[in-house]
Amino acid sequence: MSGDRPSPLVIERILRDRQGIWQQIVAERDLNALTGRMLVSSAVALACYGAVLGAFHSALMALTSAVKLPLLFLVTLVICLPTLYLFNLVFGARLSVRQSVALVMVAITVTSMLAVAFAPISLFFLITAPDYGFFKLLNVAILTLSAVVGLRFLTGGMQVLNEHGLLAPATAGQAANAATPAAQAVPAQAAPTSVEAAQPAPAVAEPVPAGAAVSGTAVAANGSTPAADGSAPATTQPAPAQPAPVAQPALVGQPALVPAGYPAGMLPPGYPQRPWGTPPARRGEPGQRPASMTLLYIWILLFGFVGTQLAWTLRPFFGDPGQGFALFRSIDGNFYAEILRTIGNL
Template identity: 65%
Template sequence: MANASGLLVIERILRDRQGIWQQVVEDRSLARLTGQMLMSSVIALACYGAVLGSFNGVLMALTSAAKLPLLFLVTLAICLPTLYLFNLVFGARLSVRQSLALVMVALTVTAMLAVAFAPIALFFLITAPDYGFFKLLNVSILALSALVGLRFLTGGMRVLNEHGLLSPAKPAVEQQQEAPAGAPAVPAAPAAVPANGSGGTATLTAPAPAPVQAPAQAVVPPGYMLTPIGGHQHQRPGRPAPKPAQPTPPSMTLLYIWILLFGFVGTQLAWTLRPFFGSPGMKFSLYRDIDGNFYAEIFRTLSNLF
């Protein structure tokens, strides 16, 4: 699975996501991995774009097949420098390759989920060819696919946080550590002293320490509780102590801000590159005049549909 190429890279992402995150952490062969994800994403988005444009004929299908991959890649090119600079400002140690690989994982998952919904979109296109319903259906599919892809992105950033790549590098510290308080002292080795009037030596052996008798355990009457309800619970023997929760680095907070930025840029770019579906009753055109915005169009479609 580690050498999966082309469209099979999505199978590795879904089955071996920990291996993907470890590869990103180690910055190992990321150029090849990113190339595989880029190729699979472009093919999947082109297939789904053809489904979108098929509502208005073959020419619109071919145009949308080229526009949809362009939409995601241009949005990525616009927003990726912001994510990288956010990480640099707050001391994260991510390289450009690592940042790009993380975002490409999210984009690949989004593209593959969208193309998995393509048969459903085609089914409704054939059985219920209503323009408003078809447009809202596909917007919902793309939104759901993007949410799942962004969940992969946040999961990958959490793994990088666990490996310390989102925190500033700590200064070097001395390797020698102080002994814990209350540790028993180690007895010194016996000293060799000269024997009486001879050149040899005799070893003075210290007397063995008296065995320490363990304190007798108190007899607890039946039904008596050592720890009151709501009191401190001692750690059970043999069970590791829970790890303290790591503080959320600023890079994780800025990641959510960046996701919102990515969404706003993507929706506005989609509005600029329209049409993707091709409105019925209008002539074919490669682009429309820039008027209004994406959200106003969605609200208008909802009001006309209901």
């Protein structure tokens, strides 16, 4: 399924064509429409699941939980998204605001759709085993599992963006290629290299026949000139000149070449001793974890802490059957202490 033919259900496209979703986010193509569809789908799914939670107490509690559960995820996103975006900028990532929102909305959409898929199971235990403590722990486990799967989609999307270099700053070579595209049109033979300039022109002697006269001087068969007194000619053969080793100029972003006259495994002092054939490490390559990926895992923990504390602030979602209806409860204790207390009372 291609990214240009959207599915009627956005969750179906996310699950079936996740690579198309990531490529659309990388290209920043039609993100407003995609984010809007994910927002509507998540709100509807969370409202349905919230109604199941509140149905344990009363119909009025079901209505208020259907409103508060989507509000919980939306407010948590608004609180935590600026932190993710600004810290990515600090560490050199080149994500836009729309890309960041779309990535987090993919995670929230998967979480909400998985939660509503568990709604029939939650409703079954509501009817057959109406125990307040068990029902509360069951639905907390369902939401936790759904959130873990949704955040896995978020980390997968960030890894795809890392492979496209959006989580690392632009390198000097990329900036130079983008700034001077006309420099690639320069002919390769514009100027001789330093090796060519350092090589002296070899003196090639033309073969001269024996007995021939060159400027009035007889030339012997071996190419030497006889002495004036008729003695044996002195043969003079100049030794071949050995040019000094000259290093070829290194290209931008590539290692220096081996100087002429040195074996491949030996380098003179002052040259980089890195083994040949091993390319230099660059930021943003697949296999490396940039600082933005490490920050993402920290942000996920922050997102979880903010979400659970906000859920405790917006309670009740289930509604204790021993108490009357209330839109909000007084803020005392915390979410984790309540979960431990509920486990101890089972």
